[in-house]
Amino acid sequence: MTTSKKTFFFGEDHLTAxxxxxxxxxxxxxxVSEKTRKKIRASHEVVAHIVEMGKPVYGINTGFGPLCTTKISKTETKILQTNILQSHSVGVGKPIENEIAKLMLVLKAHSLAQGYSGIAEATLDxxxxxxxxxxxxxxxSQGSVGASGDLAPLSHLFxxxxGLGKIKYIKKVISTAQLHRIYGLEPLELGPKEGLALINGTQFIAAHAVMVIDKMHACLTHADIIGAMMIEGLQGSVKPFFKELHNLRPFKGNSHVAARIxxxxEDSEIMEDHIDCERVQDPYSLRCIPQVHGASRNAWLHLKELLEIELNSVTDNPIIIGKVLTISGGSFHGQPLAMALDYACLAASELGNISDRRIYLALEGNSPGVPKLLMKDTGINSGYMILQYTTAALASENKGLCFPASADSIPTSLGQEDHVSMGSISGRKALQVLENVEKILAIELLTAAQAFEFRKPMKSGVLLDEVHRTIRKKVAFAVRDRVFSEDIDKGIEMIKECTIINTVQKTMTRNNLKMESPFEMEFEEY
Structure with missing residues (x-):
């Protein structure tokens, strides 16, 4: 993602992943701009007015959930907000990654700054x-059902x-009290509705969705590049990627992938070498790359579109519209993202599934010039045989993780919250699947590079030749068995650090290359 902006104004600018x-x-x-601060102050004053007048408004001067009919006195409204953070901090399991927790803070700041939540400036600051x-x-990481917002994780976040809870600071976990001593800070005294505004919302789900968008985008691009290298290594046909074919079934993702391949x-000697060969068509894992990768890209585009709406929405409850109107609604319900994340989870799994099939295809030895198990001297050597066992295990694990969390709902809050999204589980599972896909793609990277080597001294186009050189700087051609887990670790590192994508981008710039389609090879804005 490239941008020239140096400052983002919470509650005012349009937020993307x-x-x-x-x-x-x-x-x-x-x-936060002064214009936005005025809106925040106005909303906060409305809440103060509601408390003063004594008219029951959910979460401001009433209890929560099934206690929504319990009236809270003016003197107790502040205690109520502190209590809700403590009572709802019931999360379990390993902590989420620091970056996801920080994303949650960013997303919540943008939501609160829109001026419909009634919080104080000092709280946002x-x-x-x-x-x-x-x-x-x-x-x-565990404890949210994704409706009434991500109550448990947001309670821990705030x-x-x-003055309570723990903090990751300078790579160490310390108590909030220690942090406050370092900086001379005092705990905040939350006003009416502030606690509820903090813990109502979909920021846990949305933060995971942001990471899914980022990680899946890289996997999609890697899959296209590695798939193209495997086509070269196995001397597949370029015809299934012709635009004349895809113009007749113009799904956006399919056309994008076909144009990339x-x-x-382009300008590959390897492609030219077998242009008149007798093979009629390739197996689906090569021939249907645009249809499979493209469908996964369509799922990514769908999640991206929905997420962008969510990032710029107000998702707490009740919403302070003005002095005469507050609305207790359901904007905290995570279903819109939960279903899209389950779709993205399935789409990510399919990237790994077809990648495993291409790895298996490369090992079969049915492509002229490429030996069985990608090694000439087999028997005493097993070659790349067992690497595919690993991808099979990862692909199978992913299939088990694809059951949609959003298909389930267990009533909570004594039936007051009788349908929940389970979107927090959707987000966590999608990231888990993508972690596995990165590993599968890393192994395909190694096998594609090995197959590609057998085409020498013929050259591919300038981009794939440069990608191959980059791989060989990290992982040598294998002539005999070695500890392949070390190669796999280097492959995973290249995938996670986007080494291959960066190589393509730099090579395109250096050679002044542009694609014929409106899609660019570099990262699209997201």
């Missing part, structure tokens, strides 16, 4: 302070505002 990551990673700073100083709360195979 890429911008959220840029703020989280410190390349863009999030701020403290959240932004945590972002700016990289003092990130420890948030357990315990530090009232054509571009990567």
């Amino acid at each position: 890429g911008l959220a990551l840029a703020i989280t990673r410190g390349t863009i700073q999030g701020k 403290r959240i932004i302070w945590h972002i700016d100083n990289d003092a990130i709360p420890i948030v357990p 315990l530090p505002l009232i 054509r571009f990567l195979l």
Whole structure:
């Protein structure tokens, strides 16, 4: 994701997944303008007016969930907000990654800054302070059902505002009390509705969705590049990628992938070498790359579209529209993202599934010039045989993770919250699947590079030749068995660090190459 912006104004600018990551990673700073501060103050004053007048409004002067009919006195409204953070901090399991917790802070700051939540300026400023100083709360990964917001994880996220909980700071986990002593800070005293505004919302689900968008985008691009290299290694046909074919079934993702493969195979001596061969058509794992990778890309585009709406929405409850209108609704319900994340999870799994099939195809030895198990001297050597066992295990694990979490609902809150999204599980599973897909693609990278080597001294196009050189700087051609896990680790590193994508981008720039389609090889904005 590339951007020239240096400052993002919470509650005012349009937030995307890429911008959220840029703020989280410190390349863009999030701020609040005076115009936005006026809206926040006005909303906060409405809440104060409601408390003063005594008219029952959910979560401001009533209890929560099944206690929504319990009236809370004016003097107890502040205690109520502190209590809700403590009572709802019931998360379990390993803490989420620091970057995801920081993303949650960024997303919540943007939602609150829109001026419909009734929080105080000081509360928003403290959240932004945590972002700016990289003092990130420890948030357990389990406990949200994805309706009424991500109550448990958001409660843990904001315990530090009232002086409780733990913080990851300078690579160490410390208590909030220790952090406050370092900086001379005092816990905040939350006003009416503030606790509820903090813990209602979909920021746990949305933060995971941001990471899914980022990680899946890289996997999609890697899959296209590695798939093209495997086509070269196994001397597949370029015809299934002709635009004349895809113009007759113009799904956006399919056309994109086909254009990329054509571009990567352009000016290839390897392609020219077998243009008149007797083989009629390739197996599906080569021939149907546009249809399979393209369908996964369509799922990515769908999640991206829905996520962008969510990132710029107000998802807490009740919503303060104005002095005469507050609405207790269901904007905290995670179903819109939960279903899209389950779809993306399935789409990511399919990237790994077809990649495993291409690896198996490469080992069969049915492509002229490429030996069985990708090694000439087999028998005493097993070659690349067992690497496919690993991808089979990972692909199978992913299939088990594809059951949609959003298909389930268990009533909570004594039936007050009788349908929930389970979107938090959708997000966590999708990231788990993508982690496995990265490993599968890393192994395909190694096998594709090995098959590609047997085409020498013929050359591919400039892009794939440069990709192959980059791989060989990290992993040598295998002439006999060795500890392949070390190669796999280097492959995973190349995938995670986007080494291959960066190589293609730099080579395109160096050679002044442009694609024939409107799609560019580099990262699209997201």
